Amino acid sequence: MNDTATEWSLRHPRLDDFRFRIHHVVLVAFLPLLLDYAWMLYMRWRMPPGPCPWPIVGNTFSLPDVKPWYHFERLSKEYKSPVITFWIGRNPTVWINDAWAANELLVKRAGVYCSRPRMLVFAELGAGQSNLLNMYTITPAQRDRFRIQRKLTHQGIGVQQVIRYRNFQNDESKVVAYDLLTTPEEYVEHFERYATSVVSIIGFGRRVASNKDPIITEVIALMHRAASLNVPGKTFPMLMETFPWLAKFPNWMAPWKHGLGSTRKSKHTNHDFFYSLAAEANASDRANYSKFLFQETPKYNVQPLEISALSANLLGAGSDTSSSTLITAVLAMRAFPDALRPAWQELDRVVGKSRSPAFDDDLPYMRALVKEVFRWRSVAIIGGMPHAPVADDYWNGYLIPKGCWTQGNVWAIHHNERDFPDPDRFNPRRYFDTDDARPFPGEKGYMTFGWGRRSCAGQYLAEQGTYLSVARLVWGFRVGPAVDKATGEEIPVDIFDYTDGLNWRPRPFRVLFKPRDEEIRRTIVREGEQALRDLAEFDGESKYRFSTFFE
């Protein structure tokens, strides 16, 4: 201190003391922040590369407004690493942008990456932590419960079980072809009805005969909205992942929660909506998955919330995904007619016109075409849900800490020029021994259904249904350009114009469906009418409506 300052502080000792205290308070207030930031930088140094996070907010505000999967793909190229770290608030998240790294971590080390991370919006405020989709598998007790839920799901829709569903799944797909003859402009609604009806017959023993059924207009619409909100982003509700304390506010004073986590009571029962649907199905004479869950209750001590979630998952995970995949197939059929020609030759040779394709027909090109549908624009574009390691793990010397949000960027994985040359081209030849084929980890040739122990439990049902439906569409129809009535011009389609949700689908586009041939048209009518007669055994109504269920 110089002389003047010493003199001044001797004359004003109180003020000096005040200044000292202020410094102290500032230091005490900022010290945790500094330490926390030092921890973030230390973790950044140890974890896979990625942009430098800011204190508290991490990289959240560098996220694009929509479709962050493009951003993660760019970052992966920028940092020259297939695995990158991106900070959502104070949480490091790891993004895998390459099939080989995904295979190395999520498949070969499936026993490590079998848990889910903390998901505030989707799990804690949304579908619930005890829902199979969100379950932790860190402790032995959690793992036991997970195994039971997974087993119960397999007993409903596992690889053996879905063979039993093939007939009605095929019939529902015949009804779609039939409906396309009369109301082709409503093709999206037909696919939604088909997909919802299949899982409703399995889950509740009741078909969904119309796309005005409240299961579609209320329940699926709600689930669709939830999936569209669940994309890492810098707006609410996902911004709560960055500022978790905002979730603690009660709903009435927290509009940012979008109603998530509400505890509305039913006016009918003490149970929730899906439990009520399941109980209603249990009381019916028809075999269905809900009935099976009630039967297994004593053996596995299945709780009401579990019955509710396991049956709801069929609708939540199985409807939107399956219908969106069929919309993508139509877009591909419209945009890449050349890819269909070998399919038509094969179909005409093997199947003919007097019947539509059956599951067991030997149609290798069609199998490849359906694989390409799954790859080209995979519906679960960021692999559905994140995984989390149950212990600290290392990739190429980088740390991936226990519990870390670890997500496969399916967009980047299926869009890698090395594995899929000219990746935006719809090209079934990739799956044959041709110049366009490249090595890919695993037998399937795509990673559309996730990985390891958390891979999609409905995969076999979805693959079976998509195959039956796409094969029938290609066999039955030419998908040509719609014509603008006012201008007489053909309406183009944009193969990049997709929605922004976690499960994306093409934005509405217009096409013209034309039966390929008069005999084929007659076959579609005959088979459609027969299918409706055969499906009549599943007709029925639920007494519950989601919109009027709560007080």
Ligand code: HEM
């Ligand atoms: C084209 C259709 C479908 C696609 C692309 C799809 C995709 C996915 C993906 C990517 C996951 C996350 C996997 C992971 O975390 O590694 C998943 C999970 C799941 N899916 Fe599907 N899915 C489809 C249809 C279905 C159907 C039809 C059902 C049931 C009827 C279903 C039930 C489930 C369940 C229960 C899980 C959670 C598994 C767990 O966390 O253990 N999915 N699905």
